[in-house]
Amino acid sequence: MKLSKLTAPRPTQATIEVMGDPVVISYDRALITGTFFESRAGTPVRATLSELLISWDVTGDDGKPYQPPERANGVRPAAWLKLFEPIPDDLIMAIYRGLLDDFYAGKKAETGSSAT
16 A cells, blocks of 8 residues: 555544534544644644634525635635634534544543643
8 A cells, every 4th residue: 555545635524513503524534643733732723623624514694605615725724714713712622622532433532632
């Protein structure tokens, strides 16, 4: 097997409960390597989430998708950060922790772990 296959993007879908409602997210689990969180020590959760998140099923009040356009490849994290601005920190954290819980195959992320 070639290394490029091992490191290729792997979009993964997860359903996370936020305020009693399901939010379906897609994130790139291939980005989470042994040094991913270490290299982001001190980085705000919003910035880390913006790197991992590919899409979600959140919509604006007008019913339109509330996410960066598909063509935002090179600027996707910055676009996510802009979209995250009106969302309270506790809800961003719920989505982030849900992503981590899914990544660790149902093993809940520990409070105070290096992953947060």
